[in-house]
Amino acid sequence: MTTRTLVVIGHGMTGHRLVEELRSRDPDGTWRVVVLGEERHPAYDRVRLSSALDDKTPAELSLVKPALLEDALVELHTSTRAVGIDRAQRTVALEDGGSIPYDALVLATGSVPFVPPVPGRELPGVCVYRTLDDLDAIRGAAGRTTTGVVIGGGLLGLEAANGLRLLGLSPHVVEMAPRLMPVQVDEGGGRVLDRLVTGLGVTTHLGVATSRIEAGEDGRVARLVFADGTAIETGLVVFSAGVRPQDSLAGPAELPRGERGGFLVDDHCRTEDPHVWAIGECAAVEGRCYGLVAPGYRMAEAVVSQLLGQGPSRFPGADMSTKLKLMGVDVASFGDAHAQTPGALEFVRESAGGEVYAKLVLDSQGDSLLGGILAGDAAAYPRLRSLLGRELPDSAEALLASV
Incomplete structure (x- = not known):
């Protein structure tokens, strides 16, 4: 029996689920798995990210079990960035100049924070909220201020605001929509949510736009200015205004994207290349991206079924409840x-x-x-x-x- 090589680009929650699923369903070892993770941390529970600002260590959030690290058929690389895909030669090019051959390739690159083009967004003290390394930057900036501002009042924005609370800051949440969590709740639900969140010490600014972020004499963030000229004095601004599919490899690989980004795949999560799949937030399944982890897990299971010739092999869509x-x-x-x-x-x-x-x-x-x-x-x-x-x-x- 010949062991084939599966390369997985991305070691987030979805990519890790695929690796676990494949190893548990492939007792004969028909596939060897090479995982390329761009972050320095192996896969961790991103859903509980804010808890790392409270009492959880990166090790406690880790999803990687010791048995997987000792598995001879799993090769895990952290701090490793893929920069290109040669579909003809079936190789992945790495930032350090190396390359890795594959028989099958799964793109599980996730998403990246969306940072609106607000003047001052590059100043020290301006952060995003996505990874454990982002939390280190937030923690560092929080030590210089008593007030933090989160731009974005959706799910991730409120999680970030909670993180600032855990650091002892007075958090402000800025949302362009007239209510918090506009995707999930309506006006009535938003009104109750706002009342409850405000009661917990979070100041909300709804239906407002950010004009710019200004620096103080030390060159760091000093205030956030709204379009009407009013401002919040702060030493920390966190962008949590949504995410975009991380599909930067699509261009070099000549793989089509969905209309709103993401690697375009069919209902089997397969790209136009029969050797390349995409799963999770980076996948535009028949044009639609799914921003929750549960659909990503279903995609991972469907792809494993195809790799092993088992069923069911189709992603059935997802309940977005x-x-x-x-x-x-x-x-x-x-x-x-x-x-x-x-x-x-x-x-x-x-x-x-x-x-x-x-x-x-x-x-x-x-x-x-x-x-x-x-x-x-x-x-x-x-x-x-x-x-x-x-x-x-x-x-x-x-x-x-x-x-």
Whole structure:
């Protein structure tokens, strides 16, 4: 039996899941795996990144088990950057001048932070929030200030704000949309979320635009200035305004990208090259990128099935429902949360104190649950999600009363 070589570019959560899945399902050792990780840390739990600013060490967040490091069929390289792909020769070019041959190649390069073109974004004290190394930079800047500003009020932005709280700073969150987490929640949910987050010591600035970041006499960040001329005095600005697929290898490899970026792949996560796949946030599956880790895991499993000739080998799409706990605040959204289905009906309940918000979205007949949003209390999420697309066992009012 000839052992073939699989090269995986990227050692984040999705790339690591693929390696684990392949080794657990390939007892005969038909594949040798070479993993190229650009970060100096092996794969770690990025979902719990802010905990590394509190009491968790990088080792405690690591996803790599000792057995994998001792596996003779796994070769892991950290601090290693791939700069090119020769599809004709089936080799990956490395930044240090070396190259690695492959029989199959999986791109699991993830995503990179989006930094808007705000003047002053290059100043010392301006950071992004994505990796453990980013946290080191944030921790260093935090030691020089008492106030930190996060640009971006989405999921990652609130996680970053929580990280600043854990460092003892007074965090501010700046969001261009009129509410926090605009992708997941509606106006009502955003209002409750804002009230709860503000109660935890976070100052929010919603529906505003950043004009520039200014330096002090020491050349470091001193203030953030809004479009209306008002400003926040701060020594730390963290950009957490979303991510973009890390698809820089597409050009050199002449691989097509999706309309909004990402390596364009079919529903088997395969590029136009039969020897090259892409999974996770860098993959545009039939043109769509998925920003959650669960779909990335499903993609990894589908590709392993193809490599081993096992089924099922197709990525079936993904449920984008989310349930989160941010700073102790529960938030959940599922199905057609924003009632985009024609004729959809919305039923809303908000507690008198404004600490709990619940919305159910039903079909035009009021018989079937299409989606919903929960903020402040998401205990009902498992039951409600299980009812998606099914006839309701009770009235919407009765279901809301149980939230």
